[in-house]
Amino acid sequence: MPLVRSHYPFSAIVGCDAGELDDLGLSLVLTGISPAIGGVLVRGEKGTAKSTAARALAALLPPVDVHPEDRFSTDPADPDDASPDGPFEAGAAVESRPVRLVELPVGATEDRVLGSLHLEKALSHGKVAYEPGLLARAHRGILYADEVNLLPDHLVDLLLDAAATGRVTVERDGFSVEHAARFLLIGTMNPEEGELRPQLLDRFGLTVEVAAPRDPAPRAEVVRRRMAYDADPAGFAARHRPAEEALAARVAAARERLGRVLLPDTALTKIAEICAAFDVDGLRADIVTARTAVAHAAWAGRTTVTRADIRRAARLALPHRRRRNPFDAPGLDEELLDRILGDDELPPDPPPSQPPADDGPDGRGEDGPGDDGPGENAPDPRDPGETGGGAEGPSGGQAPDDAAPAAQAPPVEPADAPDHDADRTPAAPPGRGAAQDTTVKATAPYRPRLLTVRGTGEGTDGRRSRALGSRGRRVGVARPGQDAGGSLHLVETVRAAAARTRTGRADGPLRLRGEDLRTAVREGREANLILFCVDASGSMAARKRMTQVKTAVLSLLLDAYRRRDKVGLITFRGQGAGLALPPTHSVDIAAARLDDLPAGGRTPLAEGLLEAARVVARERRRHPRLRPLLVVVTDGRATGGKDAVARSLHAADQVASLGVSTVVVDSESGPLRLGLAAGLAARLHADHLPVREVSADALSTAVRERAA
Template identity: 60%
Template sequence: MRPYPFTAVVGMPDLRLGLVLSAISPAIGGVLVRGEKGTAKSTMVRALAGLLPEVDVVEGCRFSCDPAAPDPNCPDAPHDTRALRRPARLVELPVGAAEDRVIGSLNLERALTEGVTDFQPGLLAAAHRGLLYVDEVNLLHDHLVDTLLDAAAMGRATVEREGVSVSHAARFVLIGTMNPEEGELRPQLLDRFGLTVEVAASRDPEQRAEVIRRRLAYEADPDAFAARFEDTDAQLAAEIAAAQKLLPSVELSDEALRQIAEVCAAFEVDGMRADIVTARTAVAHAAWSGRTEVSTEDIRVAARLALPHRRRRNPFDAPGIDEEQLEQALRDAEPPEDPGPPDDDGPGSGSDTLDGSGQLGDRNGEHGDRNGEHGGEQRAVGAGKPYRARMFSVAGIGEGAHGKRSRAVTDAGRTIGVRPPGAREGRPHLVATVRAAAPHQRSRGRDGAGLVLRPSDLRFALREGREGNLVLFCVDASGSMGAKSRMREVKAAVLSLLLDAYQRRDKVGLVTFRAGGAELALPPTISVEAAATRLEGLPTGGRTPLAEGLLEAARVLRVEAVRDPRRRPLLVVVTDGRATSGADAVARSQQAADMLAGAGVASVVMDCETGRMRLGLAAELAARLGGEHVPLGEVAADTLATEVRRRAA
């Protein structure tokens, strides 16, 4: 079935332009497409491959070397002179792909037995001189994202195994798509993408109807539908090819460079990558517009694509750019003889290219104080400023997802041993394999330098690293927690723990209990931003159904144990320990705590009790749960360090 035509996609000019500019200049560093599900992100990316010019490759080369300038270090060198022309490839990287599938693998058996380097190329080699597409890139393991971005930036991929190193060219346009509701990329990785584009479904009924009309027509007869857009796709492909040829001739003047530096400085972005990417994007836009000199308009467009995701100061900030600030920075950087752009009717009206899909405005929210009391019910109290929290972990050694919280057996980390014979997981352990094969060399009739190796000799490394956990917050939102200053402090502590969970790549969930019962305010997710939003709007009031909160937490953990059995849970109960809902509230709370302890759930009780006369109920709850008791004022890491120094004095 023919792919959906690129020019048949309705609307989304930002995404269209970002993809085209990256195709014109792969040095930009690719595009990250952020948006809700069902917005044609994948459709447009897959359609882009059909617009790229065909490439000449060395016939038989697995690494797509250019016949005009073959890579002398290519693993398949020396090359034949025969050339083959083929379309540019679109390589899709599955979220669950193993590292060897991505970067390639070395055949240890052949290295030991024959003394040759047998390298099997991975997806990075297949994507060379084409497109590499990662759907749901935010769900990809961090170390794989690092590998992809390093290769995209350096233009080469390197595989090192047991002292053997292989390197090959890997120049490609990297495109990632993600739904922010499922969790964000870490800022370090976010910054490595050249451009970012926000997409959302149109709210215009006519445009939505046209999307449906075209999609149904495509599904009914893909070939006939694609034929309708052959001419417009061919015209766009020709324009991309022309821009690629014009690109080396585009001049970036000193005035334009100063404008770029002024804009990046005005937005206080970290490092110099933003300046470099903005400059490359402006040059590509000038070539796309048929000009040989970068203009203010090129810089304006480039800044809108290159800067929004670099303005985040913490993971709870949404990417965005202030249009008025951008226009002011551009005016400030104009040379004196240039009167600058005419006055606008509103932000962003100076660009005909980036309109129609909504501006990327400044949506970085501040935690405001929305406290108000109406009888027994209170409106939400804003959270205080988050801080660096203590690190809590799950005891023992798990086998969970990649992360940075608790000890676990992983495929990365320090080698602590060898897996049992027959366990073919992870990377081969060279020394253990040689030791296993050595005693049998005479009986196997070894003749020569190479080892006689059998599959049963292979041993694989046992490595210990860190895993991410499921951190389930069970938060008391009853009236006893409702004092304005106390709830602000509680939310600041939970927000700090959420920030810690984000940094340690945990999954998080939120259970709240108040008034008559408990509810799952946020099902377990990797989106700590969603948890922070739910926490910010959490109201308080009513009695304290502690038992119901613990039972709901137990139910959530049972369900998650089925869905994600390798991810160990950490229950964080935020309460003053009171149980006031029902005549047998205390007894039922104790029974629920005993049940969680019996199930072996690791737990932390964050004690929110204040005042001179304290009942110590939260400490009793922690004892029943078999967990750690932490007063609210000791959640901060700095507080713990101060206490350790005081006791050591």
């Protein structure tokens, strides 16, 4: 009998014991108590137990009842939860099974997620049958997406549709199927690898930031427990089984209590004040915060929502909804939150039978409406949230900007914009001349014109350059062995088999062979590597000029974020060039490095181009299908060292020999221009783009003026 490796117990994770949960453990438990909250997004650095905690949650949830022959896990007690495998007769067998944890791989295909034609039945028996996908399997369970920020756009769209409607509709290959898909969505991500699309980010009910503890004692305890688990997984799980069972029992009791928790109008009004003060978009934040506060009260053993419940709920439900643009860091001003909540406990709602004008709130503020008796709303000493702003105890749950001073504002005034500088690591451009250095910030980004790679590629799905892939309009079919990468084209497969049959014999059944298989060739869009090579020398140091350049690059970075590109940043000034940011999906970090980039010193153009050639060559070896687009931002001057002009021309020839698509963004301005950047573009076989024409609106205006 094969050995089954036990999952790491939830109660064994440091910070997730039954006595006191940190933000990570609490957010997972609350969504388990109330799945209507909408799931959890766990953000943090690598190696912080994000995946371990998500996988361990399933063991704490109560089992579900299903029909044994139902592949869609519908609820036998819910007449509205119909299964495509049904209907089932009255009194049909029902069994209880544990909640499923279904993992969504980053490389999953659309057919695997939605479901597809059952090929064996179609080819062997001539029947059109549906094979359920991962969303069907996750119904009434947990759908876990590791590295959710790296999911392709088409999978993100499927998750958005399923999360919004709770159903999946499949119309393809001659069948039509609709089934329920209500699941608890848990995603984990490392922000260094790129941010999440805002539409999917808002679908997560709660978010939590985790980081490794800096205190040696808890770090040592983490290592001690992990080594004990690796040495004996079964024995380790057995030692923690009592704590695991106690935690599961508390979750079950909170679920049972959830329907009896009272959310007074005063508490609901306070939630609305908080959401309005933090200027969140829409009303989903209000709903999620209210549901989370109710779940937290049930978890704490109360039947009325208190100030502490609202505070913990706001800290988990609002930080990721305050982002105004992709470069804003998530966070929450906790001092503003405390000012809005106030120091006093929430007053209860007045009894509906009493007239509004009476003796006032003399003495009624300690107890609830009266159904649960005195003391029901008293603070629970076991709950760390009842301390009202004391130590929360998260292993990294503090918001990134909680140390920033609070704005002196009325309680309902919107919070200040997040401070980006707190989390930025300034780039250290090579070279000398610190006395001449100057640093300016970019202005608000604009919509840039679309820059694309020449030709047709075969990269991952994206939104920039033309490519042959699994999505887009069908432009042909491919035979086996041609590595088209598309889905099976059933009509062309049958047609190829019929043509072969006619050349053999005129009658008899249609028999398919491997040589008959055809796949669809589709043309869509791919993501690219956008490599910026930015001149940060003294010739760029004029404040207005550098501001214009940084704004243009920032706008292109924002465009790269929206098109799901990978970005890298090279800077050159002084005596050399350096890779300020290795190619990454984290456009936020690129924007931070750009914003802190000083200008000054000589212009080593040759070194910048040679560094770009080295990075392009290296990335091509690592990712052959990821086509690069080199964006050189310079005025074309070369003043770095002896024979600077000759060396820059030689470097340009070396970059041109790579055959990489290149755009030279000409930063030269003023009435007297040398035109050196245009000459550099010709040498690179690149497109020449004046910085003022990076804006799509500016280009449209110029075209209209010329046409007039």
